[in-house]
Amino acid sequence: MWLNYLNRRFVLSGKLKSLIEESKLEGVIFRVDELEKAMAETRDYDKLVSGLIRSGKSVHEIIMAVVISDVRRAANQFILVQSRSKGKSGYVVFGIRSEFAWFELSIVDEVRHLWKEIDRKNVIIDIPGSKESTRAISILTADAINLKVSNPVGFKRFHEILLGYVEGLEKRKAERKSLEQIHFLVSFNLRLIDELIDPVLLSIIQQSNNQSVIAIQMLGKSGIMFAAKIRQIYDDVFKSERFAILAADGARPANLMWDFSKSPEKDQNDGLSALMHQNDTSVILSMNNLSTVTQSPARNIQGETSSSTIKWNIFQLENILGVNFNHLEEQVDEITLRDFNLPSKQLYDLIRERIISTATLHWW
Numbered sequence: 001m002w003l004n005y006l007n008r009r010f011v012l013s014g015k016l017k018s019l020i021e022e023s024k025l026e027g028v029i030f031r032v033d034e035l036e037k038a039m040a041e042t043r044d045y046d047k048l049v050s051g052l053i054r055s056g057k058s059v060h061e062i063i064m065a066v067v068i069s070d071v072r073r074a075a076n077q078f079i080l081v082q083s084r085s086k087g088k089s090g091y092v093v094f095g096i097r098s099e100f101a102w103f104e105l106s107i108v109d110e111v112r113h114l115w116k117e118i119d120r121k122n123v124i125i126d127i128p129g130s131k132e133s134t135r136a137i138s139i140l141t142a143d144a145i146n147l148k149v150s151n152p153v154g155f156k157r158f159h160e161i162l163l164g165y166v167e168g169l170e171k172r173k174a175e176r177k178s179l180e181q182i183h184f185l186v187s188f189n190l191r192l193i194d195e196l197i198d199p200v201l202l203s204i205i206q207q208s209n210n211q212s213v214i215a216i217q218m219l220g221k222s223g224i225m226f227a228a229k230i231r232q233i234y235d236d237v238f239k240s241e242r243f244a245i246l247a248a249d250g251a252r253p254a255n256l257m258w259d260f261s262k263s264p265e266k267d268q269n270d271g272l273s274a275l276m277h278q279n280d281t282s283v284i285l286s287m288n289n290l291s292t293v294t295q296s297p298a299r300n301i302q303g304e305t306s307s308s309t310i311k312w313n314i315f316q317l318e319n320i321l322g323v324n325f326n327h328l329e330e331q332v333d334e335i336t337l338r339d340f341n342l343p344s345k346q347l348y349d350l351i352r353e354r355i356i357s358t359a360t361l362h363w364w
Helices: 008-012 015-022 032-041 046-054 059-077 079-084 104-118 131-142 155-174 190-205 210-218 222-238 241-247 265-275 307-320 325-338 345-363
Strands: 027-029 091-095 123-128 147-150 184-188 255-259 281-285
Touching: 008 015, 008 059, 015 059, 032 059, 032 345, 046 059, 046 345, 059 079, 059 091, 059 104, 059 345, 091 147, 104 123, 104 131, 123 131, 123 325, 131 147, 131 155, 155 184, 155 222, 155 241, 184 222, 190 210, 190 222, 190 255, 190 325, 210 307, 222 255, 222 307
Parallel strands: 027 091, 091 123, 123 147, 147 184, 184 255, 255 281
Antiparallel strands: none
């Protein structure tokens, strides 16, 4: 279980430590909008920001210094968890900004920079699941950098991303470097998939024909069907002889993450029972829905859904109901890249106001 929430007060107050001790919290994910909210509504960052302003840092440098400070503090809280789990959990995720996500080399350079700057082995760098990221994964895995890839919705792209991870491990093996302690995550916002496909299904339902019956059965369930197909592709890669050779030298399979952090409680409860207890699988929750999680009976969507059923469900969506998966992939890319870990104008303006205020006080 992962928490999509992190700020300074959450760490310094002991709440993060308590959650780590009380629950099976595998890690936390930094969100820049939480930083903006905390800086606007509290004085938690005043001392740090004032010091950075006096040292002559730019607005961007101040934001990055604050972020890296929070990520390091949280990572330190998880060191014991990581040690006890032998590296299977105990991580903090922090993402590159979307402005770096358009070119393979800029992704590689920025991930390397953040990895070096944060300087914690239990940090994971988040990158969007774009085609540019796909080409960078092998390079970064060969560097032994922990990665998380967000929303690589296309089935072909997801497969290529997994193969990029495997190829990076193979390169390390060929160079006789360790394959242990490399963590690779891939996350999917299943609610987003439903939100994009359901309007298509609703328009078909209104036509009251044979297709409408199928559309009714699939309404609100596209995300789960999608997850079953993703799991099938995942198993094809990590249950292969090719990966078994790497696993013998300590390589870990990727970890699938289902993001329920922005889902209504009903959607969360419907999906969690099917997804929460799979091997090498985690769920991402928000502070708001963390308390609603209960231990559901273990189910396995891959075990309950045969290969032929998965193929038939996807066929019906695409060929009978007319869902364009290429268009879906483009839509998710656009939404994911639009503001991927990008500080808002409001946050920049907030820092600028404090710089002006500090300069005015200094002048007087």
